Amino acid sequence: MKKKLSLLLALLLLYPCLSAPAEEDEDLLIEEIVENVDLDAVTYGEVEWTFPIPLEDMNPEYIRLANKHYLLADDYVPQDLVKVPSKPKNGGIYWAVQPKGGQLLREECAQALCDMNAAIREAAEENGYRSLYLKSAYRSYQTQRTMYRNRLERNNGKDDGWVSMPGASDHQTGLGCDVVPSNWRDKAMNDKMMKEPECQWMAEHCHEFGFIIRYPADKQELTEINTEPWHLRYVGIPVAAYIMENGLCLEEFTYELQDAIQDFLSRGGNPETVQPYIQEPAD
Numbered sequence: 001m002k003k004k005l006s007l008l009l010a011l012l013l014l015y016p017c018l019s020a021p022a023e024e025d026e027d028l029l030i031e032e033i034v035e036n037v038d039l040d041a042v043t044y045g046e047v048e049w050t051f052p053i054p055l056e057d058m059n060p061e062y063i064r065l066a067n068k069h070y071l072l073a074d075d076y077v078p079q080d081l082v083k084v085p086s087k088p089k090n091g092g093i094y095w096a097v098q099p100k101g102g103q104l105l106r107e108e109c110a111q112a113l114c115d116m117n118a119a120i121r122e123a124a125e126e127n128g129y130r131s132l133y134l135k136s137a138y139r140s141y142q143t144q145r146t147m148y149r150n151r152l153e154r155n156n157g158k159d160d161g162w163v164s165m166p167g168a169s170d171h172q173t174g175l176g177c178d179v180v181p182s183n184w185r186d187k188a189m190n191d192k193m194m195k196e197p198e199c200q201w202m203a204e205h206c207h208e209f210g211f212i213i214r215y216p217a218d219k220q221e222l223t224e225i226n227t228e229p230w231h232l233r234y235v236g237i238p239v240a241a242y243i244m245e246n247g248l249c250l251e252e253f254t255y256e257l258q259d260a261i262q263d264f265l266s267r268g269g270n271p272e273t274v275q276p277y278i279q280e281p282a283d
C-alpha cells in the first residue's frame, strides 16, 4: 500500500511532463497512467523479484539441472516415482517391458506425459498422427554408469555425446523421458526423427503439459549433448512455457535464474527465500 501511494505521488509530480493536449480530461489521464503501471510486481518481504516467473510457480526439484557440470549424487533417487500406465485406452502411453518394475517417472511428470499422449491421440483423428511411445524414462545412477561404460567400450573409450556420464543424466531426475512416434519404437534413434510430424507436434505443444525439448538442435554448445528431438524434460507449465517461448535450453534458464537470485540477494533479499533455488556447478 505504501508503495502504491508513493508511486501515485510520483506520477502526480511527473504529471506536467506527461500531460496531453489541454482539452483532455486530466483526471481520466492520470487514472489511465496508473492503470498502465504494474503495481503488482512480485516482492518477497520488501524486495522486488525481477525474474519473470514468481518463485511459487517453480518447483526447485522440477527445474534441477543435471549435466556433466551439475552432477546428481550417486544416491539421488526422486521421491515420488510411479509406474507409468501403459494402456493408452485407459489414459496411459505404450512402453516396452524393458526395465524391471516398468517405466518409472515422477508422479506429476507421468501424469503430464499421459495427458500429452491423450491430446495427440485426439489430434490424430484429424491429422493422422501416430501414437507416442515411451522408450526410456527414469534411470538410476547405477544403470547410467553401466550404459556409459558400455558406450565407451563400443567407441574406443571416447565419449561421443550420446550417453551421459553417471550423475549427469537427465533421466536420473525422474523427469526426463525419451518419447518417440510409434513407428520408431524399434529403430535406432537419430536426428532424422525431427522430421516426423509427431515430433513437430511435441515441439509445438509439449510446454502446454509442462515439458521442454531438453536438447534442442541449436543449443548443442550449451547442453554438450547431440540434438535429441525425442528427449522431453518435465519442468512444470510456467517454466516450460517461458523456456519454449523464449527458445532457451535448461542451461540458459538456469543461468538466468541464478543471476536473478544473485541480484535479489544484492538488493537485500532474504537468502532463505531463494535458498532452495540456488544451483552451483560441481566444477
Ligand SMILES: [Zn+2]
Binding pocket: 136, 171, 176, 177, 178, 228, 231
Ligand atoms: Zn533421453
